[in-house]
Amino acid sequence: MSRWxxxxxxxxxxxxxxxxDEQGYDETTVADxxxxxxxxxxxxxxxxxxxxEVLFSGAEHxxxxxxxxxxxxxxxxxxxxxxxxxxxxxxxVFAGVHPYARVRARVIAANPELQERExxxxxxxxxxxxxxxxxxxxxxSLAVLAADMGARVFHRAxxxxxxxxxxxxxxxxxxxxxDDLGALWDDRP
Amino acid sequence: MSRWxxxxxxxxxxxxxxxxDEQGYDETTVADxxxxxxxxxxxxxxxxxxxxEVLFSGAEHxxxxxxxxxxxxxxxxxxxxxxxxxxxxxxxVFAGVHPYARVRARVIAANPELQERExxxxxxxxxxxxxxxxxxxxxxSLAVLAADMGARVFHRAxxxxxxxxxxxxxxxxxxxxxDDLGALWDDRP
Numbered sequence: 001m002s003r004w005x006x007x008x009x010x011x012x013x014x015x016x017x018x019x020x021d022e023q024g025y026d027e028t029t030v031a032d033x034x035x036x037x038x039x040x041x042x043x044x045x046x047x048x049x050x051x052x053e054v055l056f057s058g059a060e061h062x063x064x065x066x067x068x069x070x071x072x073x074x075x076x077x078x079x080x081x082x083x084x085x086x087x088x089x090x091x092x093v094f095a096g097v098h099p100y101a102r103v104r105a106r107v108i109a110a111n112p113e114l115q116e117r118e119x120x121x122x123x124x125x126x127x128x129x130x131x132x133x134x135x136x137x138x139x140x141s142l143a144v145l146a147a148d149m150g151a152r153v154f155h156r157a158x159x160x161x162x163x164x165x166x167x168x169x170x171x172x173x174x175x176x177x178x179d180d181l182g183a184l185w186d187d188r189p
Numbered sequence: 190m191s192r193w194x195x196x197x198x199x200x201x202x203x204x205x206x207x208x209x210d211e212q213g214y215d216e217t218t219v220a221d222x223x224x225x226x227x228x229x230x231x232x233x234x235x236x237x238x239x240x241x242e243v244l245f246s247g248a249e250h251x252x253x254x255x256x257x258x259x260x261x262x263x264x265x266x267x268x269x270x271x272x273x274x275x276x277x278x279x280x281x282v283f284a285g286v287h288p289y290a291r292v293r294a295r296v297i298a299a300n301p302e303l304q305e306r307e308x309x310x311x312x313x314x315x316x317x318x319x320x321x322x323x324x325x326x327x328x329x330s331l332a333v334l335a336a337d338m339g340a341r342v343f344h345r346a347x348x349x350x351x352x353x354x355x356x357x358x359x360x361x362x363x364x365x366x367x368d369d370l371g372a373l374w375d376d377r378p
Contacts, residue, residue: 078376119308138369141345145370148341149334151329155335180327181334182374186265 009057011037011046015095016054017100020107025051025114042119055104059121063128066090066150070132079136079143083150086129087178090154091171098167105162126151135137153177198246200226200234205243205350209296214240219355235341236372241306244293247282250308252317255343259321268325268328268332269371272339275318276367279343280321280360294351 015036019028028150030051034044048054073082094101108114130140130159137143157174208217219240227295237243249303258278262271283290297303318335319329326332346363 054339079374080373080376083373092286116305116309119312120305123308137373141366141368142373143342143351145338145345145366146373148345149338149370152334152337152341156334160330177330179339180331182371183268183334184272184326185371185374186333187269 006184008039008043010049012039012177013054013057016051017103017107020055021103025107025111026035036156039141041064045064052112055107055114056117056121059124062090062093063125065093067132070129072078073174077136078134079146083129083146084178086132087154087174088171091157091174092171094158096160102162105159119141122151122155126147133155149178151179192193197226197232198230201228201233201236202243202246205240206292206296207242210292214300241303244296245306245310246304248313251279251282252314255314255339256281256321258316261316266325268322268335271322271325272335273364273367275321276339276343276363280346280363283285283359285356287350291351294348311340311344314343321375322374336337338370339367342370
């Protein structure tokens with residue numbers, strides 16, 4: 001007999017994040033999280049396989065948005081234009097969640113296991129973007145490298161965004177970083 | 190009472206690689222490796238903390254060579270020229286070991302845990318290169334991104350090298366990939 005729980009996912013995420021931040025990730029159990037959210041362990045496991053995935057549950061959505069925007073770029077768009085469109089769309093996903101993102105970043109920075117997980121998710125993001133870019137570039141390896149760059153620029157812009165106060169800086173930071181990176185080749189003869 | 194064992198490290202590495210490839214990484218024990226090399230477990234543990242590190246023991250040397258070549262580039266060299274020099278030096282490390290590298294790649298491709306380890310090593314490589322580049326770029330985040338890119342280009346060129354027959358292709362492949370990547374920005378207005 002279960003009552004309807006409005007926004008159980010959001011409550012569990014908020015509770016998990018608060019507890020990870022307050023008392024440490026390793027020290028927090030699923031029972032703690034469910035308790036703080038006013039829900040049961042059973043409800044927790046209806047939405048998440050384990051406590052770690054609470055922190056990474058948005059990764060698939062991000063991958064889809066980034067890759068879809070790359071695919072949807074006009075046929076005549078260059079690979080770089082498609083990548084820019086994907087990057088901008090990915091940044092839009094985080095509109096309004098700067099405070100949450102900052103706490104999450106603090107939790108991850110405190111735990112090497114979570115940092116490794118973050119890297120693996122970043123790798124998956126890059127591989128989805130590479131698939132989306134593949135028919136726009138001269139070779140698969142170039143699509144893969146361009147996607148790596150897009151994912152890395154996103155990752156570094158995100159890190160700069162959570163380290164600073166401006167909640168609207170993510171998109172502009174990512175666009176600027178991508179431009180700065182390209183300018184490194186301006187020394188070509 | 191231990192006898193002198195010429196090239197124990199080389200013998201252990203060769204034995205480990207052969208066994209990982211023949212019977213699987215998970216199925217191979219340190220005792221198997223030592224036995225195949227004609228050495229004892231104790232000798233194994235004098236050189237390696239565990240069987241996994243046999244596959245990654247060259248990572249630090251690679252980091253040093255790559256980073257050192259970046260640092261040693263002439264003061265007037267652009268960040269991209271320094272990165273190119275580092276990449277070329279890193280590729281030189283693998284002269285003569287194409288057959289070994291191919292088997293190692295096969296072993297790693299068969300095991301997700303090893304792939305994750307490889308990614309973490311790649312991340313460490315990038316961070317060493319970023320340190321070496323830092324005083325050449327306008328910002329730390331640009332050094333970090335450029336180093337990420339250098340490490341990624343190395344990684345992808347390496348993957349292409351082990352997938353193909355030419356033992357001398359690593360350096361030229363890496364240089365070409367870096368150029369191709371830069372050319373993606375040529376659509377700038």
